[in-house]
Amino acid sequence: MSILQADCIDFRYPEKPLFSQASLQVCSGSMTGLLGPNGAGKTTFFDILCGLKKPDNGQITNPFTQQLYLSQTLMTPPALRMYDIFKMTALLCSPAPINKCHIQEKLARWSPRILDRYNEIWSKKSSLCSYGEKRWFFTVSLLSIAADFYILDEPTAGVDPEFRFHIWQCLRGAAQDGAAILVSSHNVDEISENCQGFYMISQQKFLHFEDGEAFKYHYQASTLDQAFIKAACGADMHKSSQPIRP
């Protein structure tokens, strides 16, 4: 098993410290979640992992050789069709030529009921696609490009429940095929249901939880959202047993 290891990462913007001695692991063949309130630093951390930003201190050991990063915002040239945009993306980031049959073969294994809609969006002009359609189309297309490490920044944001389901099916399929997946979301339910463990950014650290129950237990919360709010407020359950009421 290959493991990406981020050790004791410190990072600050001039006006804002984000990480202090923050550590995290991502293993091949599994999905790891990253949760954190708005502005906690999820995107910044992904940028650090991809070498787009340098940490002030700490070390990243990354054994993966082919990594793909789906950023939070998608901008597509309105005049182009979705397949043209995907082909340009694949030219830039796929180690081998990739065609539609190749993508369909993977989607048929991972989440077959997505295929009809995928084919429909494939030939649609980008200007005629909704944001949610673009989001799920590029997420599942990216997963069909061969890589050993996928980083996805809020892939399900703005996507309806049916296509959120397909996205998670495809993520699960890619992990079962051996990839390491690191995925962020604000939806604690979907992260805890789908990931094999997750990290919550709290007090500039990455706190690891095996599952949603452990998360609720740690924050003495009755719901996952309540646990999230307590973590976001920086409740330190080792120092205080005072519950923070959302």
Ligand SMILES: Nc1ncnc2c1ncn2[C@@H]1O[C@H](COP(=O)(O)OP(=O)(O)OP(=O)(O)O)[C@@H](O)[C@H]1O
């Ligand atoms: N280049 C920059 N210079 C200064 N501050 C920045 C810069 N980029 C981001 N920030 C600030 O750093 C903080 C973390 O931003 P980041 O986008 O990493 O958070 P996030 O956890 O991904 O947020 P969200 O959940 O809203 O997407 C924010 O307060 C943001 O305003």
